[in-house]
Amino acid sequence: MFRIQIVTGGKSPIYRQVVDQVRSGIAAGKLTVGDPLPSVRGLAAELVVNPNTIAKAYSILVSEGAVESHQGRGFFVAEQRNIYTKAERLRRLEEALRPAIAEALSLGFDEQELLAQTSKHFHRLTKA
Amino acid sequence: MSDNAIELRRLTRYFSGRAVIRDLDFVVPTGRVTALLGLNGAGKTTTIRILMGLLAPTRGQAITLGEPAMNLPIETRARIGYAVEGHFLYPSMRVQQCRDFQRSGHASWDDRLFNDIVQHFAIDPSARVATLSRGQRAGVSLALVLAPNPDLLVLDDPALGLDPVSRRALNETLIEFAGSGGRTVLLSSHLLDDVERIADRVAVMVGGRLKVDASMDEFRSRVSAFVVRADSFDPARIAAVPGLVEARRWGDRMTLTLADRDSESDAALARLGAEEIEPVDLNFSDAVLSYLTRERADGSFFSTPLAANHAD
Known part of the structure; x- marks a missing residue:
């Protein structure tokens, strides 16, 4: 089941946490095209956050094309699949790669060994 | 209305x-x-x-x-x-x-x-x-x-x-x-x-004065923080950084919180002659605390964490 959870006191503002979780829900297939999102007031009440914060998160998702607003019926996951911009995809890739490369360096692997391991795992994942 | x-x-x-x-x-x-x-x-x-x-x-x-x-x-x-x-x-x-x-x-x-x-x-x-x-x-x-x-x-x-x-x-x-x-x-x-x-x-x-009046997002985007590492800190130079809210020292490091950082603040940061300057992520509570800590310290920018007194 798709659920949004937020934390306070984090470096990411609450609206950003909601946007990110809906996006990764779509990317991970937990949300599929046509699935309804909770209503603004419903989600605000569930997460105990200001309704304007949820409305802001949804309007960002709508402007990115990840979500569609159907007048009077609420918000639904949109058709378009490629929900991240190129810059955002790069940013996310870097975020995932940096700790892995740091770990490889601290374990004493060199660039060639790291690249060899990377392509081995890449092929294993894309073959399946 | x-x-x-x-x-x-x-x-x-x-x-x-x-x-x-x-x-x-x-x-x-x-x-x-x-x-x-x-x-x-x-x-x-x-x-x-x-x-x-x-x-x-x-x-x-x-x-x-x-x-x-x-x-x-x-x-x-x-x-x-x-x-x-x-x-x-x-x-x-x-x-x-x-x-x-x-x-x-x-x-x-x-x-x-x-x-x-x-x-x-x-x-x-x-x-x-x-x-x-x-x-x-x-x-x-x-x-x-x-x-x-x-x-x-x-x-x-x-x-x-x-x-x-x-x-x-x-x-x-x-x-x-x-x-x-x-x-x-x-x-x-x-x-x-x-x-x-x-x-x-x-x-x-x-x-008794209003120091912040902003939307939550504005507030977060207008307050930023940096960790500065240096052998010594010149209090006058640090106090002269435009937009400084709080300076908090931990041994050879100092965390500077700035409001409405601009090119002048950046230039002033560069003039500190620090070995390293690195931006840090600031959450909402940290940003508010920076403002409130300064009041506790009688308007001084400088606050000293408890442990730092024993550090050197």
Whole structure:
């Protein structure tokens, strides 16, 4: 089941946490095209956050094309699949790669060994 | 309805020769939840008492729901729900008696809303106030101010001393109220995590002056922090960094918090001659704390963490 959870006191503002979780829900297939999102007031009440914060998160998702607003019926996951911009995809890739490369360096692997391991795992994942 | 529920213009109030609030220009926009933050004694309660017309300002002007606060017509006053600090209720009264007492003073009254809130805080309506916990008293006082369906809700530190369950019930009730169209909330608080959840806007008072008045997102994007590493720090140079809010030292490192950082601040940071300067992620509480810490330190930018005294 798709659920949004937020934390306070984090470096990411609450609206950003909601946007990110809906996006990764779509990317991970937990949300599929046509699935309804909770209503603004419903989600605000569930997460105990200001309704304007949820409305802001949804309007960002709508402007990115990840979500569609159907007048009077609420918000639904949109058709378009490629929900991240190129810059955002790069940013996310870097975020995932940096700790892995740091770990490889601290374990004493060199660039060639790291690249060899990377392509081995890449092929294993894309073959399946 | 006007764009602003509350407008304070150059508001100043002295108590026995000491200014408790100074030249306060502060606006609470209609339909938003505004959180007023500040240390004890920063002037929050005095500000609230003036805008409720309970206290005359020494200078300046307070307009509440379009009327001068000192001469609020009774119809305007009826549109304001106001809860004083500490959730005072008469101990010998039963919850139902509190309800009847309050209802008799109001033209409009929503009994269902009153019951819903009392139930939400798990309060027995026939219980005497004296037997209620602090959290339950908060629930009763919230139900009493919300049942008349006010347009403006003014709460002076409603979460003070509440247990986590009552705090959540309070937040849920406020979100329900704020989400039901065009209604305005002004609350003072010390609970930064709760403020992050429920507020649209944040105002920070430091020593009787308003230091921050911004939307939550604006506030976050306008405050930034850097860790600076150096063998020695020149206090004069650090104090000269434009926009400096707080400088906190840990051994050979110093965390500098800046407001509205620009190219001049960057140039001033570069002139510190530090070995390393690195931006750090700042969360909402950190940003507010930077402002409040400075007040605690008597206006000095420099604060020293406890452990740092033993570090070198």
